[in-house]
Structures are given as structure tokens and as C-alpha cells.
Amino acid sequence: MKKYLAVLCSWALPLVASAQHNDSLTIKKIADEVLTHSTAYENLRVLTKQIGGRLAGSPQMVKAEQWGVAALKAAGADTVYLQECMVPHWVRGEREEARIISKRRDFIPPLNILALGNSVGTGADGVTAPVIEVASFDDLEAKKDQIKGKIVFYNYHFNPTFVKTFHAYGDAVKYRGQGASRAAKYGAVAVIVRSMSHGQNNFPHTGSLHYDSALPQIPAVAIGLEDADMLSQRLKDDATANIFLKTNCQMLQDTIGHNVVAELRGSDRANEFITVGGHLDSWDICEGAQDDGAGCVQSIEVLRAYKAVGIKPSRTIRIVLFANEENGARGGSKYAELAKERNEKHIMALESDAGGYTPRGIASTMDADKRAKILTWRSLLEPYGIYDLTEDGGGTDVGPIHRALGVPMAELIPDSQRYFDVHHAANDVFEGVNKRELELGAVGMAGFIYLVDKYF
Amino acid sequence: MKKYLAVLCSWALPLVASAQHNDSLTIKKIADEVLTHSTAYENLRVLTKQIGGRLAGSPQMVKAEQWGVAALKAAGADTVYLQECMVPHWVRGEREEARIISKRRDFIPPLNILALGNSVGTGADGVTAPVIEVASFDDLEAKKDQIKGKIVFYNYHFNPTFVKTFHAYGDAVKYRGQGASRAAKYGAVAVIVRSMSHGQNNFPHTGSLHYDSALPQIPAVAIGLEDADMLSQRLKDDATANIFLKTNCQMLQDTIGHNVVAELRGSDRANEFITVGGHLDSWDICEGAQDDGAGCVQSIEVLRAYKAVGIKPSRTIRIVLFANEENGARGGSKYAELAKERNEKHIMALESDAGGYTPRGIASTMDADKRAKILTWRSLLEPYGIYDLTEDGGGTDVGPIHRALGVPMAELIPDSQRYFDVHHAANDVFEGVNKRELELGAVGMAGFIYLVDKYF
Numbered sequence: 001m002k003k004y005l006a007v008l009c010s011w012a013l014p015l016v017a018s019a020q021h022n023d024s025l026t027i028k029k030i031a032d033e034v035l036t037h038s039t040a041y042e043n044l045r046v047l048t049k050q051i052g053g054r055l056a057g058s059p060q061m062v063k064a065e066q067w068g069v070a071a072l073k074a075a076g077a078d079t080v081y082l083q084e085c086m087v088p089h090w091v092r093g094e095r096e097e098a099r100i101i102s103k104r105r106d107f108i109p110p111l112n113i114l115a116l117g118n119s120v121g122t123g124a125d126g127v128t129a130p131v132i133e134v135a136s137f138d139d140l141e142a143k144k145d146q147i148k149g150k151i152v153f154y155n156y157h158f159n160p161t162f163v164k165t166f167h168a169y170g171d172a173v174k175y176r177g178q179g180a181s182r183a184a185k186y187g188a189v190a191v192i193v194r195s196m197s198h199g200q201n202n203f204p205h206t207g208s209l210h211y212d213s214a215l216p217q218i219p220a221v222a223i224g225l226e227d228a229d230m231l232s233q234r235l236k237d238d239a240t241a242n243i244f245l246k247t248n249c250q251m252l253q254d255t256i257g258h259n260v261v262a263e264l265r266g267s268d269r270a271n272e273f274i275t276v277g278g279h280l281d282s283w284d285i286c287e288g289a290q291d292d293g294a295g296c297v298q299s300i301e302v303l304r305a306y307k308a309v310g311i312k313p314s315r316t317i318r319i320v321l322f323a324n325e326e327n328g329a330r331g332g333s334k335y336a337e338l339a340k341e342r343n344e345k346h347i348m349a350l351e352s353d354a355g356g357y358t359p360r361g362i363a364s365t366m367d368a369d370k371r372a373k374i375l376t377w378r379s380l381l382e383p384y385g386i387y388d389l390t391e392d393g394g395g396t397d398v399g400p401i402h403r404a405l406g407v408p409m410a411e412l413i414p415d416s417q418r419y420f421d422v423h424h425a426a427n428d429v430f431e432g433v434n435k436r437e438l439e440l441g442a443v444g445m446a447g448f449i450y451l452v453d454k455y456f
Numbered sequence: 457m458k459k460y461l462a463v464l465c466s467w468a469l470p471l472v473a474s475a476q477h478n479d480s481l482t483i484k485k486i487a488d489e490v491l492t493h494s495t496a497y498e499n500l501r502v503l504t505k506q507i508g509g510r511l512a513g514s515p516q517m518v519k520a521e522q523w524g525v526a527a528l529k530a531a532g533a534d535t536v537y538l539q540e541c542m543v544p545h546w547v548r549g550e551r552e553e554a555r556i557i558s559k560r561r562d563f564i565p566p567l568n569i570l571a572l573g574n575s576v577g578t579g580a581d582g583v584t585a586p587v588i589e590v591a592s593f594d595d596l597e598a599k600k601d602q603i604k605g606k607i608v609f610y611n612y613h614f615n616p617t618f619v620k621t622f623h624a625y626g627d628a629v630k631y632r633g634q635g636a637s638r639a640a641k642y643g644a645v646a647v648i649v650r651s652m653s654h655g656q657n658n659f660p661h662t663g664s665l666h667y668d669s670a671l672p673q674i675p676a677v678a679i680g681l682e683d684a685d686m687l688s689q690r691l692k693d694d695a696t697a698n699i700f701l702k703t704n705c706q707m708l709q710d711t712i713g714h715n716v717v718a719e720l721r722g723s724d725r726a727n728e729f730i731t732v733g734g735h736l737d738s739w740d741i742c743e744g745a746q747d748d749g750a751g752c753v754q755s756i757e758v759l760r761a762y763k764a765v766g767i768k769p770s771r772t773i774r775i776v777l778f779a780n781e782e783n784g785a786r787g788g789s790k791y792a793e794l795a796k797e798r799n800e801k802h803i804m805a806l807e808s809d810a811g812g813y814t815p816r817g818i819a820s821t822m823d824a825d826k827r828a829k830i831l832t833w834r835s836l837l838e839p840y841g842i843y844d845l846t847e848d849g850g851g852t853d854v855g856p857i858h859r860a861l862g863v864p865m866a867e868l869i870p871d872s873q874r875y876f877d878v879h880h881a882a883n884d885v886f887e888g889v890n891k892r893e894l895e896l897g898a899v900g901m902a903g904f905i906y907l908v909d910k911y912f
Contacts, residue, residue, distance in 0.1 A: 198892065
């Protein structure tokens with residue numbers, strides 16, 4: 001057996017080496033094209049500066065869809081079309097306010113807050129109530145008898161010791177997602193949540209919450225880190241301080257949005273699909289440059305680069321700009337639903353939704369044989385910064401098709417150190433994106449998909 | 457032999473695994489300390505915002521040395537002292553000017569230029585001359601008969617296809633370093649050099665030149681990328697355009713500067729030294745935050761973290777803030793000279809001088825046995841972003857001791873995508889440095905040096 005293997009190897013190795021060499025040359029061609037002629041950065045400039053924040057249901061959503069169609073056509077797609085899907089329609093309304101009201105009557109600047117997405121508003125009169133700070137859900141439970149009639153202030157700190165900052169996010173985001181309902185259970189009238197960030201500034205970071213349908217819906221806001229620290233100190237010094245909170249947000253009836261889909265038709269297996277995408281929506285209060293304008297323009301760039309370099313994939317490559325990730329995940333769900341309905345054969349779904357920073361890896365979820373294959377590509381992708389192919393991962397938009405049809409899913413993993421400085425905050429702007437970092441992410445995606453098409 | 461090895465391995469493996477486990481715990485302790493309590497970012501704020509640009513010989517150099525002594529004492533050094541060394545004293549002088557002079561008399565905005573470090577000035581009347589653009593030294597040679605009396609414009613483009621941007625720098629920097637003398641050889645009266653950058657802006661990037669002592673010294677300036685493109689276009693449309701250039705820089709007599717040196721005394725081999733450093737000087741026209749304030753504060757942080765965590769190295773750790781890297785490399789030379797004179801035993805010299813960006817690797821130069829040892833540390837450093845230990849490298853400040861005494865040398869390799877956007881330009885400011893990226897670099901350095909001390 002060993003001898004047989006040795007013979008096999010001595011025969012097969014030069015072939016493997018030569019295939020790797022050819023793949024390496026092709027990926028280098030893609031990289032040179034992207035690093036020299038990419039339109040990703042200019043596309044991002046238009047999306048962020050001319051359209052800006054584009055929450056589902058907003059006029060900017062419609063503009064962004066039009067932009068997506070035009071950008072995909074310009075990139076050379078064989079066909080571009082829209083997939084209609086119902087999306088939530090949450091609106092922030094006018095000016096939001098939060099002030100500490102103290103018997104001391106000293107001057108206190110207003111608090112920098114943002115209503116959480118999907119939150120109810122306070123009504124025109126606002127809410128005025130005493131504040132109780134809790135460090136965690138355990139702390140909330142310990143203080144459950146003191147919650148009634150109060151505003152609960154979740155002051156859970158983003159943990160700086162997670163090197164991969166998404167782990168800190170996973171650790172802290174439950175206070176944003178569940179904090180309102182868990183406080184409402186004990187009679188709270190509103191919640192203020194410390195922002196999920198270790199930024200060095202006072203931007204509040206919004207993001208969606210989920211109400212437990214069995215409990216009253218109470219208003220919820222995020223607060224900037226400096227104000228969170230100030231408020232915490234104030235409550236120590238001045239236990240009778242109240243907060244006046246006013247938000248004007250509301251959830252309207254669902255409305256119509258669209259996934260924007262483009263295809264580069266496969267040369268010989270056109271009825272098999274490989275999906276590459278990002279999400280087109282963003283929070284209303286920022287340009288959504290890293291989240292997720294970057295993922296959209298990188299996905300478009302994959303198509304443009306293939307056309308420019310003359311790569312003719314065997315399968316049909318579908319670029320999808322998903323309709324609604326931030327406060328509903330309806331885009332990814334609709335895409336999966338239609339794929340199932342039409343009995344489509346999908347080979348892989350890859351998304352980029354962790355920022356346009358310099359890439360480090362591609363995380364994935366699939367069976368062990370396929371994963372083992374991916375691991376052999378490391379030397380091909382490492383020259384472009386992608387050295388880690390071992391992590392498990394997927395994402396909000398490719399998750400539904402993975403769950404519905406068992407499609408292997410993957411996500412680009414960029415360096416995460418800067419991401420939560422700007423995530424869901426007003427400072428997520430075009431200027432924070434570096435042109436070459438953005439492009440290298442697109443190179444990694446294009447190289448990976450080239451290998452998937454060839455070897456899966 | 458094989459059997460013997462197998463026996464050895466089965467006995468030794470658990471020990472190796474357990475040592476790796478302990479090392480992993482120690483490095484995690486260092487990382488938690490740095491990511492939670494680092495003073496690197498605040499130190500950098502003071503150095504860049506309160507002192508600013510600090511070229512050798514400037515008043516800011518003296519302030520920076522005082523800052524270094526205080527910061528190293530605050531970090532807990534056993535001893536801090538200065539090593540005197542002579543440094544070049546080049547001064548830029550007042551307002552620099554460059555204008556296109558055209559017979560067309562249309563309005564042309566002034567060109568954004570900066571004299572190159574060590575350049576002579578134009579004199580009070582400036583230089584007015586026709587311009588000849590060359591694409592490369594080959595092109596200069598081809599046009600050598602047309603050079604006399606002209607200003608040579610080196611318009612060599614920074615190559616975007618090098619993923620590691622230092623390779624693009626290595627490719628292009630000869631036009632800055634040698635361009636003046638090579639043009640002077642054919643009678644040029646001044647040179648304008650396209651900046652070594654793929655930034656999306658018009659900042660000129662300075663840096664030092666070297667005059668060939670056999671040739672006349674002519675003035676040399678860097679020009680911003682947008683103005684370089686504009687000038688190139690102008691010369692195509694309007695071949696008779698002249699340029700008026702005025703710079704007021706001059707090289708004065710050498711003056712006195714200092715390496716700032718701190719020691720954390722070794723527990724049992726105190727007479728053996730491990731050096732960790734960055735350079736304290738920077739160009740005059742920027743804050744020198746990435747180049748190389750970052751390397752200085754990271755080096756200081758290594759010492760602070762060891763003290764905080766209670767690591768007592770066997771060897772003496774020397775933190776060195778080198779006096780003069782930008783336009784003379786005298787600090788590193790003096791350090792090597794003194795080490796040789798005193799017959800010191802040095803184990804390793806590590807520098808950080810490629811920016812405070814998120815780390816990717818440590819490059820090194822040493823004999824094969826030692827390099828092989830370093831390669832076994834990959835799994836210990838990869839959790840902090842350092843996955844590449846295979847590259848050859850060193851640096852301007854550790855190079856002299858490597859050459860003089862054969863000391864193994866190494867350098868931190870941060871992600872390089874953003875570095876040449878700001879390198880030697882006015883936009884190299886504190887705001888461009890990300891706190892966590894800076895800290896992760898310090899973690900990588902501290903972890904690496906911990907392993908060097910233990911296993912070298």
C-alpha cells in the first residue's frame with residue numbers, strides 16, 4: 001500500500017505542482033488587474049457620498065438599488081435583475097434627545113444617544129425617570145426588585161482582550177438585542193445601552209434590537225462611550241439624578257425592497273450557481289462605507305476583474321447585493337426561498353460583511369471533505385494576505401441558503417481591529433476605507449471563487 | 457536511528473507541548489495587560505501632539521530625548537541613560553515654492569513640493585529653467601544630451617501590484633536617493649521627484665537623498681502625486697513651460713544628539729543584552745506618528761508590560777530610542793560602535809520601524825539554526841496576528857550591530873497597505889494610528905522577545 005502510494009505520489013506530484021503553479025499565475029493576474037484598474041473605490045465613493053445612509057424602506061434604499069443595477073451593468077454582467085422582497089420599514093424620526101436632570105442644577109451637556117433600530121419611540125412628551133445602572137444581565141436579575149418605573153442603563157464594557165474583535169461583539173451584543181425586553185419584564189420604562197465599541201470617541205453605535213412578543217415594548221437607545229462613563233460617574237455622585245429621554249422612531253408597515261442580482265453566465269455548467277455578495281442597506285445615520293458598502297463594491301469587483309482578465313467560470317457567478325441585513329435579514333431569506341422554489345443547484349455562497357479592511361482569512365462552513373480541499377489553497381491565497389482558512393463562519397445573508405439547501409457558505413475575514421470603532425456609527429464614512437485594503441479583499445474573494453469554481 | 461528518534465520523541469513531546477502551553481499562557485498574560493492597560497497610545501499622543509516633528513539637530517529633538525527619558529522611567533526601567541552621538545543638522549528654512557511659468561499666462565496653482573532631506577537649497581533667487589520629464593534612469597540615459605541647464609522631473613510611478621508595499625518603495629526610492637546626482641552628471645540644475653506613494657491625495661513625501669561627492673550638488677524636491685500628473689500633462693501640452701523653484705534648505709555643521717537607552721536588568725545573565733527599539737527622530741514636516749513614534753512607544757510598552765506582568769528576563773533587555781535614522785543612521789551606528797568597544801555580548805536586536813499597523817510577521821536575519829527555532833514559535837504568535845516568521849529582514853538601526861558583531865537582527869512587519877499613504881508626509885499624524893493596532897504590535901514584540909530570552 002505504501003509502495004503504491006509512493007508510486008502514485010511520484011506520478012501525481014508534478015501535476016499537482018503544475019496545477020498550483022497555473023492557479024498561482026491566474027490569481028496573480030486577477031490581483032494585478034484589481035490593484036491597477038479596480039473601480040471598487042470609486043464605486044464606493046458614489047454609493048457613500050452621493051447616496052449615503054440607506055436603511056430598508058428609505059428613499060436612499062431605492063437610489064442604492066438603482067446604483068447597484070448600473071454598477072453591475074458597467075462591470076460587465078451578462079444580466080442584472082431585481083428580486084422583490086418585503087422589508088421592514090423603521091424610521092428614526094426627527095431629533096433625539098437625552099438629558100440628565102439633576103437637583104444640583106449644574107450644567108450637564110446633553111447625552112449623545114441614538115435610538116436602537118426597530119425600537120419604539122418615547123412619544124412626544126418623552127420619558128423622565130430615575131436611572132438604575134446594571135453591569136450585566138446577572139446584575140439586572142439581582143436588582144430586579146428595583147427596576148420598576150426606571151430607565152435601565154446597561155453599562156457592559158466591550159472586552160478589549162479578544163484579539164478578534166467580533167468575539168467581543170458576540171460577547172456584548174445581547175445587551176443591545178435583548179436588553180429592552182429583559183428590563184421590561186421587571187417594569188423598566190426605557191433602556192440605555194453602552195455602545196459596542198472600543199473606539200476613542202463618543203459616537204453612539206446603533207443596531208437592531210428584538211422585542212420579546214410576550215412583553216411590553218419599551219424605548220431603547222445606545223449611548224457613546226464617553227457619555228456612558230460620565231453617566232456612570234454621575235450616578236455614583238448623585239443618586240437622585242433622572243434622565244429625560246425623547247425618541248421619535250417607529251416601525252411602519254413593511255414595504256418593498258429588492259435584492260440586486262447580476263450574473264456572469266457559466267461556460268459549461270451555467271445551471272450551477274456560485275453566489276458572491278454584500279448587503280446594500282446600511283444604518284440611516286452613517287454612510288455605511290465599511291458596513292457594508294465595502295462588501296458590495298468588492299463583490300462587483302469580482303465580476304469586473306473576471307471579465308477584464310478573461311476568466312470564463314464553469315458555473316454561473318451570481319453577484320448579489322442583499323436588500324436588508326441590518327434590521328431584518330429579509331434579503332438573504334428571500335434569496336434562499338427563491339433558490340429552493342426553483343430547485344437551483346448552488347455550489348457555494350460567499351459574503352463580505354466585516355469591513356473593507358486588509359484581508360486575513362476566509363471562514364467557512366461545509367462538510368469536512370470540502371473544507372479539507374479549501375485548506376490546500378492556503379499557499380495560493382497567502383500572498384494576498386489570506387492565511388487563515390481554518391475558521392468556521394458564514395454570515396447573515398448566506399446563512400439562509402446554507403440552512404435551506406445545505407449550500408457551503410463562506411465569508412471574507414478582514415483585519416478586525418478598526419471595525420468596531422465605526423460599526424453602526426456616524427463615523428462609518430468613505431474616508432475610513434483604504435483603497436488598497438478594499439481591493440485586496442476583492443482579490444481574495446475573486447481568487448477563492450476562482451478555485452471554488454475549478455475544484456468544487 | 458529511527459527507533460532511537462521515535463523513543464526520544466515519545467518521551468520529549470509531552471515536555472515540548474507543556475512548555476508551549478506555558479509560553480502560550482505567558483504571552484496571553486502579556487497581551488491582556490497590553491490590550492487593557494497599555495500606555496503606548498497615550499505616550500504617542502504626547503510625543504506627536506506636544507513635541508511633533510523632531511529631525512536630528514532640531515529643538516524638538518532635544519524635547520523628544522527628554523520625553524523618552526521620562527517615559528522610560530515611568531515604564532519602570534531599572535536605569536535610563538543617554539548615548540551621545542554626532543548627528544547631521546539639516547534645516548529646511550522658510551517657505552518653499554514651485555511654480556509653472558507658461559507663456560500662455562493662464563492661472564496655474566503653485567506646485568505642492570517639499571525639499572528632499574539633505575538637499576542643498578536654490579539660493580535666494582531660486583532657479584528658473586525648462587523641465588524635462590524622464591520615466592526612469594534608462595530614460596534619463598537616453599535623453600542625456602537634452603539635460604543640460606534643465607530641471608529633471610523623475611515621474612516614476614509607485615508600482616501598485618506589489619502587495620507588500622515596501623517592495624514598491626524599494627523599487628522606486630532610488631530616484632529620490634540618487635536622482636539628483638545622476639541628473640547633475642549631465643548638467644541638470646535641479647530635480648523634482650514624484651513622491652513614493654499610492655496615496656489618494658497631493659501630499660509631497662520627503663526623505664533623504666545622497667549626493668555623489670564627485671558631482672555638483674543640485675537642489676532636489678519631492679512633488680505630490682496630483683501635481684506630478686498635472687505637471688506631466690502640462691509638459692505634453694506646453695513644451696516651453698519653465699519651472700521656478702525656490703528652496704531655502706541647507707546642511708549645517710553636525711551637532712550633538714543622543715540615543716535614549718533604558719535597561720530592564722537580567723536576572724541571571726545580566727551581561728547579555730537583547731535590544732528592542734525604534735527611532736526617535738522624524739521628518740520636520742509631520743508628527744512622525746507611524747514613522748517612528750509608533751516603534752518608540754511600542755518598545756517602551758514591552759518594558760512596561762514585562763514589569764506589570766512580573767516577567768523577569770534572564771538577559772538584560774535594552775530599550776533603545778535611536779537618535780537619527782531619517783537622514784544619517786548615526787544612532788544605530790553609535791550603538792553598534794559602543795557595543796563593540798565594550799565587548800558586549802548581544803543575543804538579538806529587534807526594531808519596529810514600519811508603522812504601528814496591525815502586525816503580520818517578524819522578519820529576521822540570523823544563522824539557519826536560530827531561524828529554525830524561531831519558526832517553531834508560529835503557533836504562539838499567530839493568535840496576535842503574527843503568522844509570517846519566514847521573511848528575511850532587519851533594519852537601519854539594528855543593521856550596524858548585526859554587521860559589526862554578527863548579532864541576530866529582526867524587525868516587526870505590520871500590515872503595509874496604509875504606510876506609504878503617510879510616509880514622510882504631513883499627514884503622518886497621531887490620528888492615523890489605531891490604538892489596538894499599535895498595541896498588538898507591542899504584544900508581538902514582547903512575546904517574541906520573551907521567547908528569544910528563553911530559548912536563544
